[in-house]
Amino acid sequence: MTDRWALAPAEDGGVDVAPLGPDGLPAGPVRRESDLAGAVRSRPEVTRWVWRSTAEVYPRLLATGVRVERCYDIEDAETLLLGHEGRYGEPRSAAAALARLRGGPVPPDPPQRAAEPGAQSPLFEPAGAHLPLPDLLAVYTEQQRRHQEAAHPDRMRLLTAAESAGMLVAAEMNRSGLPWSAEVHRALLHELLGERYAGGGEPRRLAELADEVSAAFGRRVRPDLPADVVRAFAQAGIKVKSTRRWEIESVDHPAVAPLLEYKKLYRIWVAHGWSWLQDWVRDGRFRPEFLAGGTVTGRWVTNGGGGLQIPKVIRRAVVADPGWRLVVADADQMEPRVLAAISRDAGLMEVAGRDSDLYQSVSDRAFSGDREEAKIAVLGAVYGQTSGDGLKNLAALRRRFPKAVAYVDEAARAGEEGRLVRTWLGRTCPPAAGSGEDTAEEAGIPGGEEEPEGRSGWVPGYASTDSRARGRFARNFVVQGSAADWALLLLAALRRALWDMAAELVFFQHDEVIVHCPAQEAEAVVQAIRDSAALAGRLTFGDTPVRFPFTAAVVECYADAK
DNA sequence: GCCGGATGCGCC
């Protein structure tokens, strides 16, 4: 039995609240209270708060020590519902939703603002930030109806609820931050890069490597300028199209080794060096701003600090507080397990129904024991590989796991034809950018020109480069996106499991979580993660034999986890 | 001087 209330901050700093009945309709008069946190704190019986924007409300609650069990984020639901209805790109604010409901002019969404180092997320106030509570409730009621119209209403309700839960998790992680030792980080930088020189130039080791590169070429070369490097190789009689690592590393030339080393260390210097430390680490915590559902597939992103791209070597600086531990857990072979669950392929479900190494099992069945071959084939099928060994082995995969391969093939075909493609729970891939619609391309979807007349149907081998790109995108979308669906449920379940513990979720990266907890809680946390993964599997995908095992490590330092 | 695109690489 959930006790649902709605809440809307008012312009004068007060807050309006109203109880909702079991049907989600207002079940009592709107009440004005003077204080947001007080209004929530004084109603501990409320299990779900309905509000416009979690990012607006929840950080303010957390700042006063108030957590909520569940919420419903109206603007996030609006985004998901619009996508599901094939109306990607329409303004997603509550004010816009109200205007569509009432037939008024629809206000455009405000532009997104980039994060600044250390900014405590005093989010912009979009149009309609103070939509009166009755208006907000009108939008909410209409959204309830729209859920009913979805392809799978139950799944759609689960999706909006899960992403709202994800937003609570994100806000809490933004507040807690990832334990970070600036001291260890500085020692690491000194060890890797050498001394910093006054004036902000390259540190010693980079300067030395640049000199080695120049010496190898017999002239001054700036290794950080790709054009300069390509020219230098050309003068040495070696044609390279770019200076990407995979292209350079096969070249036989004395400059290659110092060049690759330079690029590796240069990366660390500019992206995770001293100025990064200065900008992003405060009071022993790294605080990237996590954004749930920041991508079209539902994967999260972080704003600022490159929070989801912490290089392996730098993880040495992620250190638990004294007496505390980091529980680092990542899902084993998440993508093929998700593919098994969504395709219901009997063979792949059987393989995914065991905790043991899935790629090895696939390989035993279809690739005579070569695990790497099996892994490449599976990932190639999911990513839409167009050449190489993966393609060659796709045929073997197709024979053994026909429904699984057919599932992603069908998604690719739908994508090429510009049809809607959905994750298991109903997150919807934007259609291709076509005439008059540029929103899909803004969202990163491969677009391009309209297909020529008479060729819009899907014909193997005759699709344009653009439509093939859209096919690959859609193929990957159903797997990556359904994995993101599952991950949201995992986070929601884990958050509940940790509710009464000192343990804190401090990091989430697609298929990996880090929980910071007192040492004596660590084993319970590991169990909570395994239980939550299983629960998430059942809730997301229903009754399947597919299992979602985790590799978990209890460590004091992130770098020791693998 | 601002801005968008290209390049390249970190993570999954």
Added chain:
DNA sequence: AAAGGGCGCATCCGGC
């Protein structure tokens, strides 16, 4: 061995 999917971000470069 070859180059499929999703991102963020720093830097350079050319256009205005």
